[in-house]
Amino acid sequence: MTNHWIDLKNSDCILIMGSNAAENHPISFKWVTKAQEQGATLIHVDPRFTRTSAKANMYAGIRSGADIAVLGGMIKYILDNDLIFKEYVVDYTNASFIIGDNYTFEDGIFAGFDPATKTYDKSKWAFALDENGVPKKDTTLKDPKCVYQMLKKHYERYSLDKVVAISGMKHDDLVKLYETYAATGTRDKAGTIMYAMGWTQHTVGVQNIRSMAMIQLLLGNIGVAGGGVNALRGESNVQGSTDHCLLYHILPGYLSTPKAAQPTFEKYNTDNTPVSHDPMSANWWQNFPKYSASLLKAMWMDDDPAVSYNYLPRLDSGSAAEYSWLTLFDKMDKGQFKGLFAWGMNPACSGANANKNRQALGKLDWLVNVNIFPNETGWFWEGPDMDPSKIKTEVFFLPCAVSIEKEGSVSNSGRWMQWRYKGPDAPHGFKPDGDLMYELMHKIQKLYTAEGGVYPEPITRLSWDTIATNGVFDPHKTAKLINGYFLKDTEIKGKVYKKGEQVPSFAFLQADGSTCSGNWLYCNSYTEKGNMAARRSLAQTPEQEKIGLFPNFSWCWPVNRRILYNRASVDLQGKPWNPEKPVIAWEGPDKKWVGDVPDGGWAPGSKHAFIMRKHGFGQLYGPGRNDGPLPEYYEPLECPVKTHPFSGTLHNPTALSYINEDKAVCDPRYPFVGTTYRVTEHWQTGVMTRNEPWLLEAEPQVFVEMSEELAELRGFENGEKVIVESLRGAIWAKAIVTKRIKPFEIQGTVVHQIGLPWHFGWSWPKDGGDSANILTPSVGDPNTGIPETKAFMVNVRKA
């Protein structure tokens, strides 16, 4: 989230699209409701009428996967009716930038496409630069090659009729949605978006979110209270686990993983450090070498970063098609991996195409499964259609402490890092995960020290004891290391920081190895003042209280800034667009920033607002993505239509897929659109919640929701057990026949949609059913590799 949960109350219009927040993030609704009580309008766009819809002022149905049609249409509506917040758009976005001559767009394909590799040469999309290497601009927005005019041109195809025809949304609903949301494009109004996996789990997931980010920029809604782009993250620490980068493509603090073509630390830093020739651009990532050196020192404290850089493994490329989840399982199925850690995860149920994944687990030599309860991953060898006598995989199941039985921090969706204290002891002497990994790595280190082995230095030289006290994992010591400390006496701006002193904030990190910091984003979280995440003060200044900032409760990255991009909440003089709900303001006799921690302390107007961007502007046109600089409509890789109204290119041409796996496109065997979702009483694959009797009693079995029309078509009774099947597999589910799902009219044809929760698994409870991911396809977004589990094709039939 750019903003945070409490800030939702500051909004004038809340759009929930790609999320069912009332059921999946129930406490968020405390703040949504507060906004409504103060006059805000709540809009819910979803394939299904849910409890979120029931609380909304307006609900509009949409076929799963048609979001970019609706959002592209909204961009057109805003531009056609000149509803943009012009001052914001000109001063803070790249609307005025001139696009270079190589950019083209024809029939759904951007310039630079190579059909053989399904990739683009992104250099074709570059901005035109002046003689100093700064993007050329036309602040009148009249140049036909400026981003603003190019947007108009790109989205002129997204007419109301076309959007209605492909999305299935009713015409009147669509117009009302556009009118209501676009009304937030004034200086005193804020609109916000709450989205979740309903937007990300698509082959156009990144572009779904970019479309909305563009709308937010056009309406001046980013950086302000009650605005922003807000991903409702679904796990208590999925924000933190992402920040610490348990992902193939990034190292802690979103530093790119080293590549084979970066043989030296210097080359790695140069490749990752953007250069701006505009003195007004803060270009914050110019500090990259300080963060990378501090990370290396946190891992290998006794080595020079130029040496320890060689201890990090290098990838051949950053491609999701090479290393991300779906390919990982594809390679596992082909026998590439001998060992797997499934640590705090149940991939046998959580990943798309679950039957393939379960089969792949049988190709491993060994599997380490750390979890609280028995689950479908650790027990895969005795699952459906498995013959244990033919499965070689050695399995280790390590039980661990639960959250209330250990100490440490988690980061919520609003980036609040919150400390948890240990309550009870874990039963049977079970240990926290941190203890288990500390002890395991300690043993591996000892083996390499005693026996040697292949390239042992990264292991033997690892500063592993920096995270332990007397041989036991120490979360405080680890948190201090993540913040970072000085490794020698260091003078910065006339002040000497002693060796061992905590680094006050990332502005003090050094590129020469004199500081360590496990994650620069968390530098400022555990300082000489103590553990900032453990703070519980509700104190606020009157300005802060106006918007419920709570800066003294817990801690928030970066540097306790509660609302990101907040320099865009004020004009070039530092005056808030909306003085009633100021995030920051430049005021007082000595002229200083008050309110939130500003996005850089410079005087207003002296630096461009979007300091993390090389050029300093919000990116309406984004030439960095793999599938195009502007969001474009494509159908899901499994879909009920042969054509769509926007171009002759049916699918995202760069989408991640595997050629030997068929997809159902207008396949009469699989005529219905399927989607998956969650219920309040269960969580993810259900391993934790299926084992809690209170919750299981409330939601005991897998079900499939369908319209009355579809039930009649198939002759189903409400409550009947039916089979849901796709090209990949079949599961049984109890039919819920409901008015909350309606058939859509898509290009003149009736299209039915069904939906089912993915919380169940064969292992427990006995008659609970199995995972909905048995149905979902191994196809994914070309930028992130996230699987398209929210729109796929199925059949339903009598059991």
Place this chain on the structure above:
Amino acid sequence: MHTNRRNFLKLSATAAVATAFGGLGLGCTPKADIVDRAAAMDPKWSKQTTTICCYCAVGCGLVVNTSLKTNRAINVEGDPDHPINEGALCAKGASIWQLAENDRRPDSVLYRAPYSNKFTKVSLEWALDKIARNVKQTRDEGFTRINAKGQTVNRVDNIASLGSAALDNEECWAFQTMLRSLGLVYIEHQARI
């Protein structure tokens, strides 16, 4: 005798049973080992700690009540001082006590040998030793020093890791450090899917 609601209910139940079955000689008395958790929540016998919900990422605050006698959780409820949830919880958050106090938690580390049809109980020490040995053997056998293009890559292509957003920040950092020092590049977790 300290009378509270539970004791009152127990007494009433005993009275009812005595009335109903008094003449039948069944000897119906309340189970002696029933734990009086409400009484155990007396701060004299318990400690209170704050925590954050382990489910979705709203980050609701909770107060955990732990018995000083058994060191097990007595009660978990919403933290009324937490500015986000102000004491409120959803059904999942309100059930966290049952996550800890749960008979379905296995009571031991388990090991399944190749081609076996069962898990056997093993010690943590034994399991960690064997896992460490597996990691070393697999890594040493399959380590990739040079890629197909002849570039130095120093990585492990035959071990993968999945997980986890269920770990604390400090554990996430430690885990990535462990995996990357081993040379793993196939590192993924919930955030990808």
